[in-house]
Amino acid sequence: MPGPTPNVDGDASSDGPEDDGVRIDMISGARMEGLTGMEKIRLILDGVREGNIVILEEGLSPDEESKLIEVTMTEISPDDFTGIEIETYPKAETSDQSFLDKLMGRKSAQKLTVIGPANRIETLHKDENLISTLVSRK
Known part of the structure; x- marks a missing residue:
């Protein structure tokens, strides 16, 4: 079995999570449901x-997204954190809402949201069914 492969600097690189790849954290609705907005x-x-x-x-929620942007703006630092890029599928139209939801003014839940470092993620295309994103390595 071959050992670690050398990287461009000639050092041995590990095959673990510290690789040069891109890590994607997919968080379920159930995981987020039990958390406060700030959590x-x-x-x-x-x-x-x-x-x-x-x-x-x-x-x-729109309030949580606004707060995320607000907190992000306070944490931006040129040498450390350049901010976030965020894309969300548009809210589903009222066709999938019950009559009671429409009557009570409840909005349907937002669909999938993609968030990443502003210096590593670039949205190439977005429509109601697709978010196409280019993710660069560090």
């Missing part, structure tokens, strides 16, 4: 600050 924001920002792409199964 959700910390979970997301901690992952993104580590260079990970975070994918939320159910997205954030």
